[in-house]
Amino acid sequence: MSYLSATDMRGGYGKADILNGCTLTVDKGQIAVIVGPNGAGKSTAMKAVFGMLSLREGAVTLGGQDITGLTPQERVHRGMGFVPQTHNIFPTMTVEENLQMGAFIRKDDFRDTIQQVYDLFPAVADKRRQNAGELSGGQRQQVAVGRALMTKPSLLMLDEPTAGVSPIVMDELFDRIIEVARTGISILMVEQNARQALEIADIGYVLVQGANRYTDTGKALMADPEVRRTFLGG
Amino acid sequence: MDILNALVALLNFVLIPAAAYGAQLALGALGVTLIYGILRFSNFAHGDTMAFGTALVILVTWGLQALGISLGPLPTALLALPIGIALCSGFVLGTDRVVYRFYRKKRSEPIILVMASVGVMFIMNGLTRLVIGVDEIRFDDGARFLVTVQQFRAWSGLTEGLALRVSQVLTLVVTALACWALFRFLNHSRAGKAMRAYSDNEDLALLSGIDPERVVRLTWIIATALAVTAGTLYGLDKSFKAFNYFQILLPIFAASIVGGLGNPLGAVAGGFIVAFSEVAITYPWKKVAGYLGIESDGLLQLLSTEYKFAVSFVILIVVLLFRPTGLFRGKSV
Amino acid sequence: EEIKMGISLGLTGPLESIAPNIQKGAELAMKEVSDSGKLLGGSTVVPVAADNTCVDAAASVAAVERLVTAEGVKGIMGGMCSGETIASLERVGVPNGVVMISPSATSPALSTIDDKGFFFRTAPSDARQGEVMADIVLEKGIKSVAITYTNNDYGKGLADSFAKSYTEKGGAVTISAAHDDGKGDYSAEVAALAAAGGDALVVAGYADQGGSGVIQGALDTGAFSTFVLPDGMVNQALVDKFGDQLDTSFGQNPSAEGEGHDKFVELAKAAGFDATSAYSGEAYDAAALMLLAMEAAKTSDPKVYKDKVMEVANAPGEKIYPGELAKGLELLAAGQDIDYVGATAVELVEPGENAGVYREVDFKGGTLNVVGYR
């Protein structure tokens, strides 16, 4: 049994279903990457896993326990961390406060972790007293990822963490994600910078119209010319 | 030339009353600004929360007085205040549970919440009158003055007198404390930061493990405490009359806006701006000028008091023209 | 017959705190008549109250419309504020032919309105009171005053007429500043009044509204110690509030010479309300007048009894005081004339408003003392 397993999810925003039997699983310490065209339901799937969308069908288990009925908040306490695709910072709080909020449920001393985040994103460190709403697009993204890292989750879910960040930061970010995964944390992420992402992925999902089209290791997907042409930009 | 007399006249008639009034507005505005900052709507029921809370405080005060308990020179109402706050918070949390929560869950636009608060306002309005009636009530006991006009004249030998009431000093002190405490709380405590986070981005706050309902409850309790305190001080200083508390809502809104919505410092600054523009601009300078050796037939009054409300609004508008989101850069949705 | 009588007052709104005692005054008269069993051979009187909010003409019209067309009242004690009264009179009272007697609407506009004989008021005219007050002030040797008035037609009208008559007679007005009722803070007004100065402060307002707020501020800051108080201010509540701080103050209000007022106070006390509250006596008189006029006309039809109102109110005839409505009814039934005096020395002059006898009062020793009539 995988650490996270979301099986056969169906549901949407009221009217027609967006998810049509989508299944996602991640093992401990694994990196899972979801790719797919725009509007395929990737973000929706992430929200569903996180309990922000009620499912009509399907189940989500974490560490063997069924969490389908839990609220997002309870899932946070179970060790899930999430960076949404948009609106992922607190705009009128400073960068530092944003990071502190990431550690809201932690009772221990998290100053080390903040320092680690600053080391990872030096550009953001310079702005720690500035309101996050005043940052550039890429800087916001870095703060958002930093906030999630602060939680020290056991499952980290990232919805397009690299959108808008510069190549050098993207590389750093992927390096860091590998590092994080090596400490036993499971990673589930959506990526449009798909080639780079699949390169580090243990498992890759190609989602189309709310259903799994291809599921394989990252390398295998990269090697499939059909997948490359239709989903990865050649 | 008689600078001292001029100064005392100004102090007695302009500075002290305006400062006390400003502080009362500021306390009210703190509550409004807090609700706006965190729950993101202008709470029309705030004035009536003040009235309702004060009515409860008065009832408790009467009870204490009947039991023979007093605070010596300070008004007994101060002793009743915590109880009043507790009771009123209970009621307000009830309204949140019954009314506002529904719209919050539905993610209704702020204007809908504003309208719901108008509904709550009507209800509290009626309840206050049922509980305590419509008459003017005075409930200040203890000493009324720190310094009376006669005492001051005897002491200083000036023609002008100076009066300082206990309630005025009390208001100023309490406002300063409340503002400081609120500022510290919001910016430095965990719960305060959680409140700001919630106000910034509700979903993300949820994702960070913040319990939104707790934040909301806390906000209501603090706002109610501020409202009841403001209402009680206002009632001690003037007198309690249910109708007046709706009227004071407009200057309170004005104060919180001109200072910058969602900003406690702004609320306080706004309160003083409104109060001083009302009192100072319509002040006839004749007497003061007389002390300074400038005799005049006219009153030297810029505008008559009929326009005091209008003047304070003109000043607000001018401030907003140069600082579109208030003096202290408030929120805007 | 069960006769319904309307009471239209601002039970909610800015004057909500004086409305209840006005209502009670009117109901007292109605109950008295009803209990006597002497009206039109044993008719009972049922009061029906409506809330006209005092400030909202449309709401007032709707309320009075309801009284008239739905409840079928035979007369209305009301309205309370002038604007609202004009609207409800023009749009409901006159078109439907219902008598309205207002205890408190004092606007001169109501004197000239085309009321087809359906409108009366037991309230005194502002113009007359201004003159009386000017005389009293001058007799006290006070040569300069500051005026503050409640910013409505009553306050403004009274302040204007006082100022006119006072200056004509040689006094000086240093400032005439309005205050709004229902605002708690009067620092600005007090500051302005104090800066302008004067030997006394004329407060043309209401005792439990802004008027007392201004007095409070003036006393606290030592701006004034003598206050001149017209009808809206002269009542027990003010005395209770300020006690001997009003030692040098004085004033006047319309009241019958001798027994009328005192009797009403007694009656009210027995009924459990404060009769010195503004316009409570006027309300009693307004209600009594309508009922007496019915008896005089031998019908409760307002189109008929409207012509009798002036008759019962004025001489000749036996004087009728509060508590003597039964006697009045008897006399009328017997075809005799009466001269209703009531609680406020009712003497109606054309076009149907109270001429007003004023009693002069002072507040020496922290009590309300009558010192004379004029």
Next chain:
Amino acid sequence: MSNTRQAEATSRWRALIVFAAIAVLFVLEGTTRNAMFSGSWNTALAILNMGLISAVMALGVNMQWGYAGLFNAGVVGFIALGALGPVLVATAPVEGAWAAGGLRVIAALVVGFGTLAMAAQVWAGVARGWRVPALIATLIVGFVAYRWLFDPAVMAIEANNAASAGNIGGLGWPVLLSWPVGAAFAGAAAWGVGKVALGLRSDYLAIATLGIGEIIIAVLRNEEWLARGVKNMSGIPRPVPYELELQGDPAFVAKAASFGMDAATASGIWVKLLYAGLFGAVLLLVILLAELALKSPWGRMMRAIRDNETAASAMGKNVTGRHLQIFVIGSAVIGLGGAMMVTMDGLLSPGGFNPLRYTFLIWVMVIVGGSGNNWGAVLGAVLVWFLWIKAEVWGPALMHLITLPLPEGGLRSQLLGGAPHMRFIAMGLVLLLVLRFAPRGLVPEK
């Protein structure tokens, strides 16, 4: 987790159902007599008429808020300006007033506005360093000139027959003509206000307009020469016959009798029906124009601006210009409502212009009706007004119901004594109930 919801497909039906429900309420009010309803067509129609006027005002607010997201909290001020229309146009001239100082007042006003215009020119045209001194100099010179012209003229006018006139008087023209004039007054003021204040956003604009509303009311209450201030202006002529005339007309009496009605009742009903016809016609015209505009690219543009000003302006829409346009038009419609209202009241009573009743209640109407939707605003207005009036009866009735099981005694009589205040509680309860069951308004925007 979305905050934009799909419109209910049923919304056209919804409007009809709500409309029917309100119609039923009015019919009940007209025919049934019990603790809830008065059973008098006269009251029903009186409520309806003011409801129609409120609907016009609500439409104005809806244009500003619903179409453009402008938070105008100074509604009462624009109503008051509109109400000036009939006073200055339709009332009879005051003898001697114009001679006393009419021209001088006009000259003063011209100088006053000229000064403001000049000040704006100076601010825009003069180089930075000199700007402030030049502005202040202009203002001072202008103000002195203005007061020099204005004060004596006003004194003279107010002294002219002070007890029953003391104002400048009207022109004696037909009252219907004064409606567009009232609208124009409000629109013109809105233009000035808009020029200054429309740079502000949401609640900041609200408080600025709230202030402007208060200023307008303060002027109206205190400038006696204009409309007698707090002394009230009565005797505004009517566009419909007087009830007493009808009652004196044998033909009418006979006709009434043939319906089995007495003349007084019939005349009341007939007059109110005539008013209802007039108001209804104006209302329908305003709605027609508004709907045509809203269903066009113009409406789409306004919605875009309301949604996202930055983007709209990047897409070439002149946000400031459009805001000013809609602010002026909306205010003019509000003013039109004000003019209609004083025409029906026959009275201008500035003491009664308080924001609770004339600003916030109108807002309640718009939001309860469903902002952005014209029919919603209209239905909201009529319904809320109905409730506002009926709460006067329902409140105390509710109290009697509540106290029924209580034993005779102190508490009960205390509660019954407070019965009038149940008006507010009843109003609040009904408002909350409506909002609960129609959280986006009775007829939400599609």
Next chain:
Amino acid sequence: MIQVHDLHRHFGGFRAVDGASLTIETGSITGLIGPNGAGKSTLFNVIAGVLPPTSGRVIMDGEDITGLPPHQLFHKGLLRTFQLAHEFSSMTVRENLMMVPGAQTGETLWNTWFQRARIRNEERALRQKADEVLDFLTISHVADEKAGNLSGGQKKLLELGRTMMVDAKIVFLDEVGAGVNRTLLGTIGDAIVRLNRERGYTFCVIEHDMDFIGRLCDPVIVMAAGKVLAEGPAAHIMENEAVIEAYLGTGLKNKVVETTTGDTA
């Protein structure tokens, strides 16, 4: 087409744009790259009139356009997209597009009452045009959806779509690619090239996807810390040591090589 002279934009004490001077040639597709926070978006916002500059001038076709409001620039043919999507969220996707063209008859109040027929015809044409654009962007299935309900990438596409609704002279694209599927981004790139060739649009493109920049842009301008760091043809720029250090990083260089070889394969 556009010349920027010594432009400054400061926020408090912070110099987001700190003396940038650059030229965008008519008919070019100019790339603008640089690390996060370099001041690219701020520069765009100043040029497009959203933010007033602290100092400096912007010239368009010889005319000084510094500080002109955005809507006037739009009518001069300057269009832009936003980095964070600025859709009209409560309008449908189609309406989002149809509102774009300027000078519509139906945008004048008077005409909405008296020119109904003309408006109807214009609307029909607009609708057709909007549907074509939606088709091209592969989002025609959500044409009647509220724009606020779109996915992140779809919003980005809508941003781009708006610039396709009218004839523009110059289009500023702020990271249209972020969050857009790479296959689709390829198509978009083709469209940009086509618009540039066939209709003579000038483009200025901010993008962090170096493939995209490399394929489309000539020249490429690199910004860092509010200043122009380097300028030149894409290939050159990617070899530039300073650019690699500040922006590209070494790790990527290998990858770019690897994937480009993959491409050719």
